[in-house]
Amino acid sequence: MIDEVPPAVPHIAAEFLIWLWYRTDGDTCLFDVDGYESVIVWLDDRMAFSHWADHRIAAIFKGESPAMSPESIAALSGGKRLVEIRIGMRVDDREYMATLKGPTLDVVGMRLPTILAEDDKQVIWDRMLLYDEFMSVLGGIFCKFCAIRADADAWHDEQMALRRWAHER
Amino acid sequence: MGLLSRAFTARRFVVTGELPSGFTTLYTERLSLQAFVEAPVGLQTNEEREGWVHLRNFCELSFTSEDDWFADPYAYFALRIDKKRVPRKIVRARTKVACDKWAEEHGVARVPATVKSEIRDSIENEILRRVQPSVQTVGCIWNVRTGDLIADTRVEARLDRFRKLFHRTFGMRAVPWSPLCWTDEQTNEAMLSTAPTMVQLDPKETA
Numbered sequence: 001m002i003d004e005v006p007p008a009v010p011h012i013a014a015e016f017l018i019w020l021w022y023r024t025d026g027d028t029c030l031f032d033v034d035g036y037e038s039v040i041v042w043l044d045d046r047m048a049f050s051h052w053a054d055h056r057i058a059a060i061f062k063g064e065s066p067a068m069s070p071e072s073i074a075a076l077s078g079g080k081r082l083v084e085i086r087i088g089m090r091v092d093d094r095e096y097m098a099t100l101k102g103p104t105l106d107v108v109g110m111r112l113p114t115i116l117a118e119d120d121k122q123v124i125w126d127r128m129l130l131y132d133e134f135m136s137v138l139g140g141i142f143c144k145f146c147a148i149r150a151d152a153d154a155w156h157d158e159q160m161a162l163r164r165w166a167h168e169r
Numbered sequence: 170m171g172l173l174s175r176a177f178t179a180r181r182f183v184v185t186g187e188l189p190s191g192f193t194t195l196y197t198e199r200l201s202l203q204a205f206v207e208a209p210v211g212l213q214t215n216e217e218r219e220g221w222v223h224l225r226n227f228c229e230l231s232f233t234s235e236d237d238w239f240a241d242p243y244a245y246f247a248l249r250i251d252k253k254r255v256p257r258k259i260v261r262a263r264t265k266v267a268c269d270k271w272a273e274e275h276g277v278a279r280v281p282a283t284v285k286s287e288i289r290d291s292i293e294n295e296i297l298r299r300v301q302p303s304v305q306t307v308g309c310i311w312n313v314r315t316g317d318l319i320a321d322t323r324v325e326a327r328l329d330r331f332r333k334l335f336h337r338t339f340g341m342r343a344v345p346w347s348p349l350c351w352t353d354e355q356t357n358e359a360m361l362s363t364a365p366t367m368v369q370l371d372p373k374e375t376a
Contacts, residue, residue: 004185005183005185005344005345005346005347005350006347006349006350006357006361007347007349007361008345008346008347008348008349009347009349009360009361011363011364011365011366012348012349012360012363013348014365015365015366016348052365101323102323103347104180104181104345104346104347104348105348106178106179106180106181106323107178107179108178108323109176109177109178110176110177110178110179111175111176120225120240121240123173124173124240124243124245124310125240125243127172127173128243128310128312131179131319135181139348139351142348142351142352143351143352143356146351146352146356146360147356149360149363150356150359150360150363151359155366159366
């Protein structure tokens with residue numbers, strides 16, 4: 001068991017969500033995560049932004065593909081903080097959907113692949129196995145983000161690329 | 170309930186502390202001791218009641234064996250919070266009718282404050298006896314081997330109550346999880362020393 005838990009820092013989660021948006025745009029949604037053959041992540045039908053100064057939601061974009069809309073890029077370019085995104089994830093042949101929210105990346109409206117078991121305990125085991133897989137893959141992607149974010153030079157380059165991407169969109 | 174439904178919410182926690190030996194028997198007793206107890210029918214109180222119930226159904230209140238809450242390595246149960254609420258508008262309206270009647274019977278224009286208060290209390294008690302409580306729950310699944318725990322709400326007030334009762338029951342704390350639990354100590358130090366960066370474009374770029 002873990003004895004000490006590091007704090008959940010709002011800007012780290014917000015930057016991770018922006019980075020995930022950038023990395024899942026276009027053809028780059030294929031992730032190489034240790035222990036998994038094929039991981040595809042895409043942004044789905046919901047994004048929410050807040051101001052940096054407070055936690056109030058400033059703009060919500062819903063619909064077919066808000067990640068592609070000029071309004072969402074305008075919110076990002078206007079300096080708003082991405083605090084909520086709905087993502088889809090395909091791990092091998094299993095598909096997950098979840099909204100990631102806030103500094104602790106809470107999952108909301110999480111949909112797991114279908115479970116056929118009916119026995120209570122078997123349902124718990126199956127659901128937790130799938131939930132753990134989703135979180136483990138998300139953790140693998142988060143670690144990739146941290147490797148870039150924690151390295152000043154790598155983050156500078158990534159930021160430049162991100163700004164170019166936002167500008168070109 | 171939440172965690173077993175098709176779409177669910179999960180706020181993650183880390184349970185810190187050591188698992189005692191023979192924990193299944195011990196925890197069955199402790200869950201049973203802190204289990205939810207239904208208010209007797211007709212009880213006139215708006216006091217909140219809380220306690221543990223089964224994850225599958227908040228009307229199942231007894232923890233007699235580990236089968237009620239444990240599928241190794243997962244403990245699963247829920248906090249149930251009941252509160253009876255008196256509809257203020259109805260109390261106000263019925264108090265006015267009763268006060269008017271009292272004034273007429275006693276031949277006075279105004280009802281004394283103490284009498285009005287007694288009338289209001291008696292109407293509230295009468296309603297409390299009949300009204301059903303509102304029920305809130307916080308379901309959880311806890312991997313007792315790794316310490317990972319998920320709760321099915323993001324409402325802070327409910328989560329605080331959940332964590333307090335969890336501590337009282339198991340003697341261990343459920344600490345909010347952080348994404349930095351995924352990374353190693355060295356990366357965490359570097360991440361925690363970073364300042365926020367924004368993607369805001371320069372005005373000349375957006376022109």
